[in-house]
Every structure is written in C-alpha cells, then in structure tokens.
Amino acid sequence: MKTKIAIIGGGPAGLAAAIAAKDAGVEDVLVIERDKVLGGILNQCIHNGFGLHTFKEELTGPEYASRFIEMAKERNVETLLNTIVIDISSDKVITAMSADKGLFTIEAESIVLAMGCRERPRGALNTPGYRPAGIYSAGTAQRFVNIEGKMPGHEVVILGSGDIGLIMARRMTLEGAKVKAVAELMPYSGGLKRNIVQCLDDFGIPLKLSTTVVDIAGKDRVESVTLAKVDEKMQPIPGTEEVIKCDTLLLSCGLLPENELSSQMGVDLSPITSGPRVNESLETSIEGVYAAGNVLHVHDLVDYVSKEASEAGRHAAMYVLGGKIGPENDETINLETGNGVRYTVPCTVRKGHVEDLLTVRFRVGNVYKNCAIVVYLGEREIMRRKKQICAPGEMEQVILKKADILAMKAGETIKIAIEEA
C-alpha cells in the first residue's frame, strides 16, 4: 500500500501529528499502531493532571487520549491497529505485520516517528542480588493494576523517583499496598515537584535521596531489599545499609526513547537523548522523516508532546504538499549546549527554514537555584530569564525570534547556558 504520510505510533505524539497533518491539507495520513487501541501509554495513566496546557482543564490519561482520538476520527485519519512495524528502509518503505494483513509493505512520502519511549530495565542498573519474581518496572506495575486489575505485590519499595515511580507509589497505596520507601540515587528527584507533593508527601511515603538498592534478597519472590546511601560518585557508602522487608521492588529509573526502527533506517541519534538529531522542522537526518514526542526526547508533560508532535505533523505536511521548502544550500546554524544544559531539541537550525518563532526545548543536568537561563546568538546575549530553580526533572524551553536568527553571522552558534542570576 501507499500513503502520503505514515505515522509510526498511535499514542499522544502520533495522534497530534496526524491531526496537524490533516489540518495542513494532506488527504492521506496513516497512523500505524501496534496495540489494539489508540492512545498509547495514556490508557494506563488513569490519574489526572493531563491537559492543563492544551485544554485548560485537568483530565485523566484516557480522557486526554480520547479527545485526540475523537479529533483524529473527525478528520478521517486512517489507522492500522494491531500492526507492528518491523522495518523502515531509508527510502521510506515500511514493512509491517498484522493478523489481518500478514506481512506487508507501505510506501510513504513522509514519515513521522512517534514510537515513544520505554523504561530503563533493572539490568541496565546492574543491581546485585537474586533475580526473583516481584521486580517490575513501574510502568509494568501500572499496567497490571490499572488495566489488568491485578496486584504486583503488597509491600513495596520503589527505586527511582521518576514520575511513573511517584505516581505508582500513590497508586499502590490506594490499592491497599504498603509503600515503604522511594529511593533515589541522585541528590534530587527526577520527577515533577507536584508529583512529589501529591504522591509521596500526602501519603507519608519517605523519599530517600542519594540512596540506591545494593542487594535484592529472595530466591523465588523478593523478600527484602537493602538500601544504602551513595557518595558524590554514586558509590554506596559502607555502613549505611538498611534492609527493608518487602515482596515487591518497582523500578522507575528513567525512560529511554525507543529508536530501534530509527537506527535501522539510518537516522542519526544523539548519544545524550538517545533520540534522533533533528533540525528546526523536527526533521531527522533523513529528508522527509520527522520525529516528535518521547521518541525524540523524554517529556514530562503530555501537553508538550502534543504540541511538539503537531509541529512535526505540520512540517511533514508541508514537505509532501510543497516538496522542498526553503532555499537550496541553506545555511545551517548549530545549537550549542552551554553550562548546565544537557541537550537541546532541535540540534540545528536552517536559516531559510526558520518560521516566525522557534521553540527550543532542553533539560539541565543538575539542580540550579536562583539561576538564569541565558541565550547567546554568537557572542550576543539575547535573553536572560531568571529562574528560582531549574531541575533535570522539568523540561525547559526558550522561544527565539526569526529576525534574531537571520541576523546571525556565518559560523556563529546558538548557545543556551545556565548562569548565576
């Protein structure tokens, strides 16, 4: 089969990209989803707090997803459910399989990568100990509790204070489990402040910072975990061990963009985000292939995923409708990460393709108090925004003006840095 725009993944990013592509005038937009329903991970996020930016109200995950599913339906976005993409070639031929269609190919003029991310597994942490039942990633536990109606266990320790871990601390408590502690390797939480308050503090669950799991006991089922404090180099400090009896260990130790398909097709990936390197149009290193949402970089709010993905969908539409836009041999400006900034999205900006406003999203690598986000175009400081606090758990953004970018000299870079206020 053939399509103008193929969108890989029918979660929040894929849906927003499809809607935007339709709105930009593309007839033929196809969303390929491996699950039996659209909405992606939102379907298991039954807590509220979604949509404050997009809809100015607090929705649950399924509610937020259903609004986008409705919008996609209204626009007759074509969807293939229960369909897994197993390969994408660099010339945009997608190989997929499903029970209905068997193994088949789809030729697309443009592709939006919207496969989302997955949780970092225990193995990647290399935690010593036994390998019993009772160790789950927080997202798997969330699926068991919220979708399957099953309990992963009753006495719980959570390693990692990412948002899913925090949400699950509350969720497991509400389901009748005893959450004994949330341990966090870093001296700060990787989750949103509001989740720490609403999910831990409100339930009296201790958050143990600079703490990790150094041993897991129990040959068949988890019987206890040993926590220990870590030093500045993240090494456990002998003598600080604390054994906590539990039958379940949940892991919420970060999310990794899921880019196996992207790397198979030859898209350049950033070693920092593990997502594609993209330009101002969210286009990857392969022309006509765009990326948005958690496959590009891990977000904390779905509202920003939707916003970013609709940009990607709109650019994909412009690509298929108008062919190449902007001048040939366009001048490319690199974005540079200054002090404290881990990465930026996009990585590059083509001068001739810049629209009136350019949103640059980024994360900091540490907690900075009373600081300023500073943007330099070449040597010139064009923005200095004071912040009480910047933390790795909260994505930041700056918006640049076209006129400022066009005024840059050849060879100059855009640099974002965290400085003293």
Place this chain on the structure above:
Amino acid sequence: MIDVDVLVIGAGVTGSSIARELSRYEARVLVVDKASDVCEGTSKANSGIAHSGFDAKPGTNKAKYNVLGSKMMKALSEELDFSYRQNGSLVLAFDKDDIGKLEELKERGEENGVEGVVILSREEVLKMEPALSDNVVAALYAPTGGIVCPFGLTIAMAENAAVNGVEFSLDTEVIQISKKDSMFEVKTNKETYMAKALVNAAGVYADKFHNMLCDDKIKITARKGEYCLYDKKVGSTVNATIFQVPGAYGKGILVTPTVHGNLLIGPTADDIEDKEGVNTTAAGLSKVTSTGALSLKSVPSKSVITSFAGLRAHCDKGDFIVGESSVEGFFEAAGIESPGLTAAPAIGAEIANQVSKKLGLKAKENFVSRRKNIVNMATASNEVKKEMIEKNPLYANVICRCELVTEGEIVDSINRPLGARTLDGVKRRTRAGMGRCQAGFCSPKTVEILARELGVSETTITKHGEGSEFLSEHKSN
C-alpha cells in the same frame, strides 16, 4: 510405587542428554528434577561455549568428553535444531611469560586431538579482532571453538527424549535413594519409584546422591560464576570467544558473542556454601567488568542489559565422574563443571551405552532423531514470516518487542512436548523477555497467554515455579 527401567535424577544438559540417548532404546525411562522446568540449574547460567578442548589435561575425562562433544555439536545442532556457531576461540597472552603457557596449551590441544590450533602474533590477532586490548602480545587460536545456546541445547534434547517416550516428572525432589536387592528405591516428594538402573546427573547436588549409595565419598562445591550480558548493539564487539591465559580457577573471565548476538562477559569463580546461591554481588560484577577490560580496548558498560550468576559443580576429585559407580546399576555423571555443556552429548551417549548394555536394552525401531525448534520470527525470512501468519495469525502479534517474539511462538512453546509452564520457561524457549527491556513490556501479556493456554488463573503463573508467583489477588483492607 512405580516401576521404571531407568530413573535419571536431574534434567539439566547432562540429564537431558542421557535421557535423549536412552530414548533410542525400548525402556521405561523417567527423568525427575526438583525444578519446575528442565534447564533450571547450572545449564541455564553458563558461558554458552562449545569448547574445542585444548584446555583440559590429556587423559582426563574432561579432555575426552570435551573433544568428543565438540566434534558432535554441529551435527547435533542440525538434527535437533538449536543455535550453534563455530566462531573460534582465542586465548590472549599479555606478557612474554604467558607465551610459554600458550605453547603448553597448544601441545595439550594437539595431544587431546583438537584440530588446527595455532599461535598468532600480536599483529595477527589484532587484525582478526580489532577490539582487543593493545596489550595483547600473542594468542592461541582454536578454530573449532564454538558458541551454543545452552537452553536451546538442553531443551532440544529433553524435548526429543519426551517425543521418544521418556517421561519427565518436574517439581519432583528426590529425598532418599537406597538399593533393595538389584533395584533402586527412589523416594521423592511425590511418588516412590523402583528403578532397575539409576543415573545421577544432579549437578551441584550429585554428591548428595552419590554419598547415599557409595562408600567412597565425594564433595561437590558450588563454584559461583557471575556474568554481565550486553545489548545486541555491541554484540559484534568480538567475533571469536576471547579467553585470557588460564589461572587456577577455571578458564578465567571470557568475552564472547552469544549465538543470539549479545555480548557476554564472565564468569568469576568463587566457591560458596549455598548450592542455590545464584545471587550476583557488587564485588563479582565489578570483577567481571575490570577483568573483562583487560581483554578489550573498552568494555561497553553502559550497554549492560542484565547480570546473572550460575553455579558450576566442582568435584573434589578434580575430574568428571562418568560411568557406572562402585554400586552396580548406579551410573553417574558427576562433577560436570566446565566444559560440561560441550561434553554433554558425549557423556549422554556413553552413559546410555553403558546402561543399555547393563540392562540388555533393545534399540527402538521407531526412534525419532530429528526435532524442529519453534519458528523464530525475528530471524525468519519474509517468505517464512508470510507463510506462518497465513497459517496462524497469532504469528503477527508481537508480544516481546525487543526480540520480536510473537504470540504464535509463545503458544507453541507452551503446547509442544515438555512445554513451558513458567515465564522463565517461555523466555528460554522463545527469548520473550531476554531483550534489552528484560520483560518490562511483555510480561503482562506472557502471563495472560500462559494462563489462557494452561487454563489456570493468572495469579498462579510463576516466574520459575512455586513460590515465585508473579501476581497476587487484591487484599481487602
């Protein structure tokens, strides 16, 4: 009381091989194992190497069965359809003194009948394996060294034995054995069996059963080996299996690709008391990395996807014990540490031969020698993929994303002879959950499929047998 001709204790690689070889004969053969599946002990957690045989001391059982087993492996992998690849082995020397040891190994290899062993210069070895450390001064190369899927081998042999009539009683722990006249009485937690011949293939517990019957006592020590397994994206760091010049404790820490395309580094070697002590330790894992680092320019530490530990059955006699013991009719394959995986096919053939002679067994006319593995959709050609989905649409439903394992494969792994009953059983048969997310995404679906196919509640599904239940019911409070 149930009468059998031969009772085999242990359904690891050795017991499964013996069972498969015995299934060539007309006899009632029973294999018992205390675990919930075959391949639950040492056989599931080892290096997965088909050693060429240059390491073992000439004249020992280790040398004999290693070389025999190594030579059987390729044909067996075709007959029973498990993964095996002859990738060659290198033993690295890091200083001039080590070169003498390489010469010794080469001579040993030649004496053991290992073909093609040569010593390579630094330049030759670095050209062959550019990721190796620059500190290498020379290496021994054994082209007949290989890698094998330890679960694939064990399960294939056990399954084939089952197809040929061997009975398996799992979750069955042997409590006491004694000889009554010419028969062996075997008391288990379930039934009591009377066997004409008894085979001890009990891995780290083989001493327990040996000492129940024999006057000459043996001691088997669990020698723990810890490993780190790395993502497939670094799986081709090396092509050959890389050893370092051996020390007193086994073959040292090796670096190898696996047949499935991962990179594996390990094992450590620590004697421990607990014969179930398969926990990893911070010290062990750090030793894996630091010793592995001697062989490589750099260890891809960030790409580790899991770590595990296995226990080798180290016998105080220093060699494999293979054959009829001092008690007539009691046969043993004990102290089967490295190179036991490689030796298993040869040990199985030897024990079955001895048992059949002892009992005067007749060869079966309808022995089924070939076995087909579960289709692997991840590596199948597009034509095969198409064909499988047309036959059964479940082959289009991907359950494990990392390893691209479909529902069709998982259902087959449960419903075939000696099928999977646990999450780990499904994992070892299909690789569902063996990828980089380590079952993060697929376990809810695998639990569901297991429960459906076995006709039980999801809360009874275990990771690896009773006590390792994966889920529980809600508690009302």
